[in-house]
Amino acid sequence: MISQFLPRELKKNSKYRTSFKRLYLFGLRFDLKVISIILSPFFILGIITSFIDYNLMIYALLSYITFISLISSAILIGNIYYYRTYNNHYDLFIFGLIEDDTKAIIKNIYDDYPVIYLIITIIFISSLFLIINLSILNNTHTFTLDIHINYLFLVTILFTLFLFARGTLRSEPLGRNHAQVSDNTIINKMVPNGIIAMKWAFSDKKQQINFTKVEEKEGIKLIKAVFNTDSLIKKTNKNDYLAKNKPHVVFSLMESFGYNFLEYDDIDKNDLLGNLRPYFTQGFLFNRFLAEYVGTASTVSNIFFNSPIENISQSIAQKTSLPFSSYLTYKKQGYRTIFITSGNMMWRNFGNYFLRQGVDEVYDQNSIIDYFPEAKETLSYWGIADEYAFKLAEKLLVESDFPVFISILTMTNHPPYQIPRSYVVKNLTPSLLREKYGNNDRERYNTLATYQYACNALGRFFDNLTKGHLKNRIILAATGDHHVRSLREDMPKEVFSSNSVPFLIYLPETLKKHLPIHFDKNRIGSHKDIMPTLFSLSLSEAEYWTVGGRNMLALQDEPQYAFAITPWAWADSSGVIDIMGKDNIKYHWENEKYVYTKTPFNCTSQEKQKIKDYQQLLHWQINYLVQNGKTV
Numbered sequence: 001m002i003s004q005f006l007p008r009e010l011k012k013n014s015k016y017r018t019s020f021k022r023l024y025l026f027g028l029r030f031d032l033k034v035i036s037i038i039l040s041p042f043f044i045l046g047i048i049t050s051f052i053d054y055n056l057m058i059y060a061l062l063s064y065i066t067f068i069s070l071i072s073s074a075i076l077i078g079n080i081y082y083y084r085t086y087n088n089h090y091d092l093f094i095f096g097l098i099e100d101d102t103k104a105i106i107k108n109i110y111d112d113y114p115v116i117y118l119i120i121t122i123i124f125i126s127s128l129f130l131i132i133n134l135s136i137l138n139n140t141h142t143f144t145l146d147i148h149i150n151y152l153f154l155v156t157i158l159f160t161l162f163l164f165a166r167g168t169l170r171s172e173p174l175g176r177n178h179a180q181v182s183d184n185t186i187i188n189k190m191v192p193n194g195i196i197a198m199k200w201a202f203s204d205k206k207q208q209i210n211f212t213k214v215e216e217k218e219g220i221k222l223i224k225a226v227f228n229t230d231s232l233i234k235k236t237n238k239n240d241y242l243a244k245n246k247p248h249v250v251f252s253l254m255e256s257f258g259y260n261f262l263e264y265d266d267i268d269k270n271d272l273l274g275n276l277r278p279y280f281t282q283g284f285l286f287n288r289f290l291a292e293y294v295g296t297a298s299t300v301s302n303i304f305f306n307s308p309i310e311n312i313s314q315s316i317a318q319k320t321s322l323p324f325s326s327y328l329t330y331k332k333q334g335y336r337t338i339f340i341t342s343g344n345m346m347w348r349n350f351g352n353y354f355l356r357q358g359v360d361e362v363y364d365q366n367s368i369i370d371y372f373p374e375a376k377e378t379l380s381y382w383g384i385a386d387e388y389a390f391k392l393a394e395k396l397l398v399e400s401d402f403p404v405f406i407s408i409l410t411m412t413n414h415p416p417y418q419i420p421r422s423y424v425v426k427n428l429t430p431s432l433l434r435e436k437y438g439n440n441d442r443e444r445y446n447t448l449a450t451y452q453y454a455c456n457a458l459g460r461f462f463d464n465l466t467k468g469h470l471k472n473r474i475i476l477a478a479t480g481d482h483h484v485r486s487l488r489e490d491m492p493k494e495v496f497s498s499n500s501v502p503f504l505i506y507l508p509e510t511l512k513k514h515l516p517i518h519f520d521k522n523r524i525g526s527h528k529d530i531m532p533t534l535f536s537l538s539l540s541e542a543e544y545w546t547v548g549g550r551n552m553l554a555l556q557d558e559p560q561y562a563f564a565i566t567p568w569a570w571a572d573s574s575g576v577i578d579i580m581g582k583d584n585i586k587y588h589w590e591n592e593k594y595v596y597t598k599t600p601f602n603c604t605s606q607e608k609q610k611i612k613d614y615q616q617l618l619h620w621q622i623n624y625l626v627q628n629g630k631t632v
Contacts, residue, residue: 001080002190007490010184019182026178027191029167033174034195036164038068043157058137065133070126072195077122079194081113085486086294087498089189089197092204092310093295104381108415176200185568185580186491209315214623222617226610227548227560232621233324236535236542241514243540246334246403248474250393250465251534252458253303255296255413257480259287259500259593260487261451264432271426272452275459283476283506284519286552288592290526290564290571291482291501297348299481300409303527305357306547306625308618313353320356320629324545326531327358330405333539336360340393341409342368343383356632368392378420383411385420386454390461397470409481413454417446425449426456437487451484462506475538476506479530492585492600495569496576497593503530503552507537517553522592524571525552526564547621548614570611577603577611584608 002011002023010016045060079090086093109115167174179191192200220230265272273280293299298310304326305312312318322328327337338361345351345364354362365384369376371392378385393406412419419425430444438444458478465474480501489498503525507515515537532549535542550561563572568580576595577586586603587595 001083004080005083006186006190010186010491016182016184016187019184019187022181023187023191026174026181027193029174029178030192030196032164033167034072034193036161038072040161040165042068043161058134061137062130062133066126066130069129070122073122073125075198076194077118079197082194083189087485087489088294089192090194090201091197092201094198094201095205095311107381111416180581182581184492184585185495185578186489188580209309209311211315211317211623211626213627214620216624219617219620219624222613222620225613226617229560232545232547233543234532234546236539236544237516239514239540242538245473247508247511247538248397248400248403248470249330249335249405249534249538250397250408250474250476251406251530252390252408252410252461252476252478253299254454254458254478254480255410256451256482256484257413257454257478257501258291258483258487259480259502260489260494260498261448261484262502263497266429266432269427270429270432270448272448272455273459274426274452274456275463276455277459279459279462279504279506280502283504284553285505286503286521286523286525287500288496288522288524288564288571289479289501289503289529290496290499290566290569291480292527292566294482294485294499296409296481299527300348300350303530304407306545307622309622311348312622312626313349317626317629318349318353319631320626321632322357322625322629324625325357326407326544327354327405329358329531329535329539329542329544331358331360333542334403335405336400336402338363338393338396338404338406339409340368340389340406341365341383341411342386342389343409343411363389363392371395378418380416380418382414385457386410386412387420387457387460390457394461394464397465397474398468410454410458412457413450417450419450419453423453423456426452428452433487435488437484447484466506466508472508472510474508475511475534477504477530477534479503479527492578492587493590493594493597495578495587495595496564496571499566499569500593505533505537505553511537515553516555518555519553520557522573523552523557524562524564524573526566528565529561545621545625547618565614570607577607579611584611 011020042061042064045057045064082088082090082094163169167178180188181191182188219232223232224230262272264270267273267277271277279285291299292302293310295310297313301307301310301312305322306324309315327339331337337359339345339354339359340363342365344366345354345362351362351364365375365379368384368388368391369379372388375384375388378388389408389410393408396406397404428445428448430438430441430448433444433448434441438447462476465471465476483499483501487498491498507517517537528547528549529552530549532544532546533552535544536551537553548561548563548565550558563570565571568578570577570579575586575588577584584603584607585600586607587597587600590596
């Protein structure tokens with residue numbers, strides 16, 4: 001993994017020499033921890049069965065070690081491919097295998113990775129262990145030692161196993177804190193082996209779905225510490241024009257619409273935007289903007305329900321109607337609320353959950369096919385082509401007699417990267433991505449073509465609405481759910497840019513005249529700012545719940561909310577803090593996308609405390625919302 005995933009320049013950098021020494025030392029200690037835990041029952045089983053029957057001991061030991069080696073090899077090898085895809089060791093996203101469409105993901109894995117070869121390799125490794133251990137057990141000679149020496153051996157082995165399993169004698173047991181060996185996150189990611197990383201993922205999973213009773217005074221204290229206010233409820237300004245002329249609002253959450261791929265956009269050689277390109281200049285485009293999570297479900301839960309818990313729709317709170325949601329805010333203002341996806345709404349139980357959170361109508365691939373039967377020809381194991389989701393949205397908008405808020409979740413720009421046969425691909429140059437993405441130009445071409453198709457479909461949708469009879473009363477917005485995965489990153493230089501997504505807003509001229517807006521392309525934001533911005537542009541005197549979100553087009557920015565956040569980075573106008581690193585290293589901006597890595601420095605104690613308080617606030621507020629919700 002170090003050979004494949006760490007940049008050569010990083011390994012040669014003398015600054016990180018000590019970090020690499022700690023990496024190998026603690027990596028070894030984590031390996032010994034796993035090995036000792038695996039061998040402990042092996043050792044105890046051997047002692048117990050040796051008193052019963054020698055042949056039984058042989059069969060028991062061989063069965064145990066073969067099974068364990070099979071599982072362990074699969075986990076360790078799987079961790080390599082997991083990292084190749086998600087730029088991280090096993091984490092919470094691994095549970096998508098169960099919580100998402102399991103068949104689709106397995107098909108995805110089979111298409112993208114050498115599954116048969118890996119299965120053969122894993123079986124070979126386990127067979128090798130079986131042969132070695134069988135040889136040892138069949139050639140064991142009995143010899144007699146003094147009983148005191150036997151007891152000494154026994155105690156020594158037990159003590160050694162205990163020591164390695166604990167990982168340390170004097171401090172707390174070897175755990176996640178010990179994996180922070182550097183101020184560089186990517187080095188830290190190399191420390192745990194796959195088995196340890198999977199254990200952490202299960203621990204996080206257990207903690208994530210744990211809703212607890214919280215005290216309001218505790219939340220007020222956190223809100224005051226982070227934002228210097230006493231409530232997470234905000235209210236849009238009074239606007240008589242909006243009160244009388246409610247615009248339609250359409251927000252598109254685009255699959256893998258990441259800026260890390262748009263770095264390679266070139267209208268002449270590698271056109272990734274298609275019909276969407278004019279809106280990147282005509283609209284308001286924020287490119288210093290972060291996706292707060294790396295998974296679609298996490299992003300959906302965060303943007304629409306203010307939930308840092310991605311599987312809230314499958315949790316014990318799945319039947320709880322929250323007192324605030326993005327849809328309820330619009331619904332209370334007289335809007336018809338609609339959710340459309342080109343995938344399946346039974347994914348993550350969202351079909352049921354959305355209807356409990358203020359959504360009037362839910363449409364997925366099945367209902368879209370009912371409207372447009374030709375869409376069935378584009379059906380893959382993740383959904384239908386995005387263009388049909390946009391067609392349905394346009395149809396519902398044109399036919400509606402009420403103001404409508406529509407959110408659209410696209411699916412096409414996702415492995416296996418298939419585009420409709422009818423789509424004519426514009427000029428692409430897959431060789432631009434060599435050494436950065438994929439194994440060959442065919443794989444790179446398919447991914448680029450799908451990215452282009454998705455953007456082009458969104459652009460055509462924008463064209464139809466901005467040139468039709470709704471052009472003066474519609475707000476259009478779009479962002480990505482997360483970056484494009486598996487693209488090799490240059491860390492820490494790309495600690496911000498690698499996870500950035502566009503946030504695009506289109507406003508008709510008639511509406512601009514009645515809104516106090518100011519566009520500053522240098523404003524930094526993240527997903528938390530999307531709905532507060534749309535509320536401010538479309539609603540008069542509307543109350544809403546937000547955890548640090550603000551109107552990105554406000555005349556005056558709000559400094560206490562002017563930051564972007566992900567689980568691994570915190571960014572504001574002064575720089576980017578690597579919050580996964582050992583010392584919370586902060587980097588100055590080199591330009592609007594990249595950080596200057598040559599002179600990093602430690603963030604202040606005040607910054608550390610604010611980040612800590614904000615993370616606590618995220619979990620306090622979702623517990624508070626669930627606590628004050630109604631079971632329906």
